[in-house]
Amino acid sequence: MQNGQQYGQAPSAEQMQGWYNSPSASAEQTGRMTLDDVIMRTSLTLGTVIVMAVVGWMIPMLAFPAMLVGLVLGLVNAFKREPSPVLIMLYAVAQGLFVGGISGIFQQLYPGIVLQAVIGTIGVFVAVLVLYRMRILRTSPRLTKIVVVAMIGYLVFALANLGLSMFAGFNVRSDVQIFGIPLGVFIGAIAILLAAYSLVMDFENIENGIGRVARKYAWSAAFGLTVTLIWLYVEILRILALLQQD
Numbered sequence: 001m002q003n004g005q006q007y008g009q010a011p012s013a014e015q016m017q018g019w020y021n022s023p024s025a026s027a028e029q030t031g032r033m034t035l036d037d038v039i040m041r042t043s044l045t046l047g048t049v050i051v052m053a054v055v056g057w058m059i060p061m062l063a064f065p066a067m068l069v070g071l072v073l074g075l076v077n078a079f080k081r082e083p084s085p086v087l088i089m090l091y092a093v094a095q096g097l098f099v100g101g102i103s104g105i106f107q108q109l110y111p112g113i114v115l116q117a118v119i120g121t122i123g124v125f126v127a128v129l130v131l132y133r134m135r136i137l138r139t140s141p142r143l144t145k146i147v148v149v150a151m152i153g154y155l156v157f158a159l160a161n162l163g164l165s166m167f168a169g170f171n172v173r174s175d176v177q178i179f180g181i182p183l184g185v186f187i188g189a190i191a192i193l194l195a196a197y198s199l200v201m202d203f204e205n206i207e208n209g210i211g212r213v214a215r216k217y218a219w220s221a222a223f224g225l226t227v228t229l230i231w232l233y234v235e236i237l238r239i240l241a242l243l244q245q246d
Contacts, residue, residue, distance in 0.1 A: 032211050037218035045226045048092040049099065056100025063101025070094035074227060083219035091223070095230050106237055110244045117237040124192065124232055128199045137200050147197050154191055174242060188239040195232040202228055 056062055073091040077084065107114045131137040157172075165171045173184025202224045209217055 031215055033209050033213050033215050033218045033221070035206075035210055037215050038206055038210075038221045041218045041222035042225050045088060045092040045222045046229070048089060049096040049226065049230065052093050052096025053100030053103065056097035057104040058100075059097075060101040060104045062097045063105070066094045066097035066101065070098050077223055078227075083216055083223065085219050088219055088223045088226075092226060095226070099230060099233065102234070103237065106241050110241055113237065113240050113244065116240055117233055120236040120240075121229065121233040124196060124236075125199065125229065128196050129203065132200055132203045139197070139201055139204055143197070144201065147194055147201075150190075151194055151198075154187075154194065157187070173238070174245065182242045182245070184242045185239055188235045188242070191235045192232065192239075195228055195235065198228045198231075199225075 056066065070091060073087060073094055077087050077091055080087070103114045103117075128137060161172045171184075173187060174182050176183040178186065202221070205224065206221045209221065
């Protein structure tokens, strides 16, 4: 009976003070997303892209089917409410094959171009990250809507241009010129700006999600960063190739 009475008693002032002084549960303890979770999963996806890029480099014929598979998986992952680690890793595999294949092709045509594209990608990423940490770059609801619409428009253009290239032998990026400069250079510059803003959105989503959302959403953050970095690399590679054409 004494134990029952103790169980029903209100906590003493000493007990309440002890609870108050004890450290609060960390994001790790509560199952919330941490920065380490994002870093680990992003390292896993980007590491897979790099490994598969080596395979794609050696077997460039895989680039085109991998591009189509990566596009489908990218859209599926983007519209899924819950992140799927399996689908995200399959996306990384497909995109790695695609990136490696086109990189090998461009490297044969323009020696040294891949290293330049890698340095350019890292440079843009670091610059955006530093400016974001300095609170210079931030998103706004209105600008985000404009950028999202622009991204959809770019995707439509890219698919239409792919169809023209395959079935009509006409590439808008390289065959149309403005003042002697391929149109693709201007389009690529706009795409790089869109990708840079996408990085800002990725950083902001990660910052807002740490300690607030479930740990599984670290996969979503890793997927977003992987998509943006691949897009950024491919656009820089294309611009460099267009500028080196005769």
